[in-house]
Amino acid sequence: MRIGIVVDSTCDLPAEYIQGNNVVLLPITVRIGDAVLADHRDEEATLSFLHAHVAERGHEAETVPYSVEQIRDLFLGKLVVDYDHVFCLTVTKTRSPIHEHAVQASFAILNDYKPIRQAAGYNSPFALRVIDSQNLFAAQGIGVVEAVRMRRAGAGVQQIRERLEELALNTHGYMVPRDLYYLRNRARTKGDRSVSLFSAALGTALDIKPVLHCHRGETAPAGKIKGFEPAVQKLFDFTIQRIHVGLMTPTLCVSYGGELAELRALPGYARLREVCAANDIELHESVMSLTGMVNVGKGAVVVGFAAAPHKFA
Incomplete structure (x- = not known):
């Protein structure tokens, strides 16, 4: 059976991994004023757009995910012929309409695929499963x-x-943002009041950085640490602890809102890479998606892994 895998462009994996493993991308378009870019996980284009637009006006950005019709057309135009069963893994539905769009599109796809497959010489059924990753980045x-x-x-x-x-039930995402004012302003444009003006002002004045934890679609602070670099190092050290305890998959994903050279220079990251290599953990590091950066600001660090229930400490 030919199995296809589809993700949206908020999924932080290297472009070469996505292309090399025939993972199909649902791009998200980002618009800041007159500047528009469809996020196809092109690191060079993402960084160029970041430096030109996101730093100053990112909180004003509009992100436009694939519509129900666009998802339907992608499947009926190509995927129902290329594959027999497709898994569509979306960003958590608590943060984006992509999951709902894919679910709605699936009804039309499953109703309309038969003549298209038959014309291509396939008489077997086509199936589609939309899965909410319950996480992001x-x-x-x-x-x-x-x-x-x-x-x-x-x-x-x-x-x-x-x-x-x-x-999906056991994946944990941890993020350390750089700019709390940016995070607050961006969250407010989307109706999210989780970062108050007082918290942003106090955190900025005292240089306190939250470590945010996303699990099963819910995001909340897991800890607060003085200074960005100490907070990031604490996150890397904590991740090393989880590796030693044991992960549910031999995979660690890390993304950064900027040049990867900056990520690799952060304190504790070289040690994290060494521990991954010593424990046969496949490390995927990537520039954060453009969609991610306009939502959380440049310079944020995100770590993702699957593990049993635990507390950040």
Whole structure:
């Protein structure tokens, strides 16, 4: 059976990984004033757009995900012929309408695919499963890497589905933002009041950085640490602890809102890379998606992994 994997462009994985493993991308368009860019996970284009527009006016950005009609057209125009079963793994539905758009599109796709497949010489049925990753950014990549691994190993559709649904419940995303004012302003434009003006002002004045934790679609502070670099180092050290305890998949995804050279220079990151190599953990590092950067600001660090319940300490 030919199994396809589809993700949206908020999923932080390297472009070469996505292309090399035939992962299909649902791009999200970012508009800041007159500047428009469709996010196709092109790191050079993302960084150029970041330096030109996001730093000063990113909180004003409009992000436009694929519509129901665009998802339907993508599947009926290509995917229902290229594959027999497709898994569509979306950013958490608590933060984006992409999951709902994909679910709505799936009804039309499953109603209309038969004549298209028959014309291409396929008389077998086509199936589609939309899965809410219940996470975002680097953490969204955990399920994608596992789906690719299982597909390569010849796993069946039911095995993959059950595994992806299990991972969605056990994937953890941790983020350290640089600019609390930016995060607050951007959140307010989307109706999110989780970062108050008082918290942003106090955190900025005292240089207190929150470590935000996303799990099962809910995001909340897991800790507060003075200084960006100490907060990031604490996150990396904590991640090393989780690796030693044991992860549910041999995968760690890290993304950064800027040049990867800056990520690699952060305190504790070299040690994290060494621990991943010593423990056979596949490390995927990538520039954060343009969509991610306009939502949380440049310079943010995100770490994602799947693990049993735990507390940040």
